[in-house]
Each structure stands twice: as C-alpha cells, then as structure tokens.
Amino acid sequence: MYRKILITTDGSAVSQHTACAGVKFAHQMGAEVLALFVAPEYQYPVYVEIIPPSYPSEDEYIAQMRRTGEDYMGRIMRSCADAGLKHSCMTAFSDATALKIVDIAEQEGCDLIFMGSHGRSGWGQILLGSVTNKVLSHTTKPVLVHRLIHEPAAT
Known part of the structure; x- marks a missing residue:
C-alpha cells in the first residue's frame, strides 16, 4: 500500500518512540523509510556589532546540527537495518518545520508521513502538537499520527 514513508523526529523521547512505531509500521507494509530531522535556521546575533568569538559560525552550526540529526536518526536507521528495510x-x-516536512515528503516521493501527536513543543495530551497540526493542514498526502x-521515560 505504501512504498516510501517519511518518519519525522525532533530528538525528544516521545518522537523516538514514535519513530520506532513508524519503523514497525513500515516493516508491516514492506516500505522504504526516510527519516527526517528539521533543524532551525542559523541565527545571526541581533544588535551586536561584532560577533563574539564563542558564537559559532554558520558552517560550524550547520555541521553541529547535521551531527545532532544523525544522532537523533541513528536509532531509526539501526531499527530499519535490523528489520531489513531500505532506509x-x-x-x-527551516524555521517553518511543518512546511519543510511537507516539502520534503513531496520532493522525495513519500506516500505517507508518519509523525507523533506531540514532540518537543507538546502541551501534554491536551492539544494536538502545533507542527503536526500544521502538517495536517498543509499536505494532501496521508499523515499517520x-x-x-504514556509519556516515555527520558533515555
């Protein structure tokens, strides 16, 4: 039914558990997995004439966020490899996380977006997460939320 599933993560314990559920779902479908981490854009210091020496350069920031993303997605990649899935x-x-998720799903030819109801910015179990809600509002692709x-223990 689904050939390529986009699984999002923000590195939180909730999104890591959601990603593992996404891999299990992909395994049931025999689908390929694309794991995605959306990092905020680099921010230049505001109202500073001289950038402090301790402030990372744009290249350093990008490299650090790529390492962070690889760390967040490492568990997903290992789970996919263990399940024998192409991944x-x-x-x-992007500073517009939801729109970037929708764009990547479209560009990469994903059939389904698999994401959690809440992530780092969740308000407990009361409301649907803002990123999830925006993805649902901006995509024509199916989204499995x-x-x-229960909130998982931090690992």
Whole structure:
C-alpha cells in the first residue's frame, strides 16, 4: 500500500518512540523509510556589532546540527537495518518545520508521513502538537499520527 514513508523526529523521547512505531509500521507494509530531522535556521546575533568569538559560525552550526540529526536518526536507521528495510536519513534546515516536512515528503516521493501527536513543543495530551497540526493542514498526502498513551521515560 505504501512504498516510501517519511518518519519525522525532533530528538525528544516521545518522537523516538514514535519513530520506532513508524519503523514497525513500515516493516508491516514492506516500505522504504526516510527519516527526517528539521533543524532551525542559523541565527545571526541581533544588535551586536561584532560577533563574539564563542558564537559559532554558520558552517560550524550547520555541521553541529547535521551531527545532532544523525544522532537523533541513528536509532531509526539501526531499527530499519535490523528489520531489513531500505532506509535513508536527511537533516533539513527551516524555521517553518511543518512546511519543510511537507516539502520534503513531496520532493522525495513519500506516500505517507508518519509523525507523533506531540514532540518537543507538546502541551501534554491536551492539544494536538502545533507542527503536526500544521502538517495536517498543509499536505494532501496521508499523515499517520501516532499518539503515545504514556509519556516515555527520558533515555
């Protein structure tokens, strides 16, 4: 039914558990997995005439965010490899996370977006997460929203 599934993560414990559920779902479907981490754009210091020496350069920031993304997606990649699934990962940069998720799903030919009901910015179990809600509002692709009943312990 689905050939390529986009699984998003923000590195939080909730999104890591959601990603594992996404890999299990992809295994059931026999689908390829594309793991995605969207990092915020580099921000130049505001109202500073001279950039402090301790402030990372844009290249340093991009390299660090790519390493962070690889770390976040490492568990997903290992789970895919263990399940024998074709898989890849991508770190993208945007301050509009939901729109970037929708764009990547379109560009990469994904049939389904698999994401959690809440991530780093969730308000508990009261409201649907803002990024998830925006993805649902901006895509024509199917979105499977995974909801955890209990908050996982941080690992």
